[in-house]
Amino acid sequence: MTLPADTRRLVLVGFMGSGKSTVGPLLAARLGWEFVDVDATVETEDAASVAEIFRTKGEAYFREAEARVAARVLERDRVVVGSGGGWGASAGRLRALPRGTIAVWLRVSPEEAVRRVSGMRGVRPLLEGRDPLEEARRLLRQRESEYAAASVGVDTAGRTPEDVVEEILDAVRDNNPESVGGRNVRKA
Ligand code: S3P
Numbered sequence: 165m166t167l168p169a170d171t172r173r174l175v176l177v178g179f180m181g182s183g184k185s186t187v188g189p190l191l192a193a194r195l196g197w198e199f200v201d202v203d204a205t206v207e208t209e210d211a212a213s214v215a216e217i218f219r220t221k222g223e224a225y226f227r228e229a230e231a232r233v234a235a236r237v238l239e240r241d242r243v244v245v246g247s248g249g250g251w252g253a254s255a256g257r258l259r260a261l262p263r264g265t266i267a268v269w270l271r272v273s274p275e276e277a278v279r280r281v282s283g284m285r286g287v288r289p290l291l292e293g294r295d296p297l298e299e300a301r302r303l304l305r306q307r308e309s310e311y312a313a314a315s316v317g318v319d320t321a322g323r324t325p326e327d328v329v330e331e332i333l334d335a336v337r338d339n340n341p342e343s344v345g346g347r348n349v350r351k352a
Pocket residue numbers: 178179180181184185203214247248249250251287288289290
């Protein structure tokens with residue numbers, strides 16, 4: 165599998181339930197690269213789940229840990245990085261990625277996101293309130309313009325993870341400005 169020569173890593177961004185952790189390992193396998201999940205790494209290093217970290221140390225602590233781990237992972241080459249849904253939504257973050265990094269936005273509607281995560285209570289503290297759908301809509305509205313700074317955007321609704329992988333690879337290979345959500349392929 166060949167990508168543009170200066171591509172060193174892909175980072176998957178997008179809302180909770182967009183499929184980052186499902187698509188990421190498949191994409192990495194197709195490339196013969198490694199997959200690293202940022203939130204799973206935070207959980208290992210803190211010896212606590214994301215939900216526990218939110219509860220015991222607060223969201224601000226989690227956001228710092230997440231940013232620190234992601235920055236470290238984004239120094240590696242030949243890696244597909246799965247980020248948490250809030251990471252790629254942080255203001256300006258996708259416009260300031262290290263060289264050779266392509267951000268890929270996995271798009272999902274709030275309805276589909278809530279449907280996908282609804283079987284997993286106790287995992288996503290931000291969608292555990294009284295009205296998860298309303299909260300998902302609010303958060304997505306707030307975050308969309310940041311996610312849209314990704315170089316590549318792929319719709320995930322009604323598609324298998326394998327289809328999503330092929331579409332990502334096509335879009336990254338072509339680096340076709342028509343199919344992308346922004347102009348953020350930082351050349352090495
Ligand atoms: C969050 C998304 C979660 C996790 C945390 C906060 C968010 O990751 O980082 O619960 O702010 O969207 P996933 O996108 O992998 O669910």
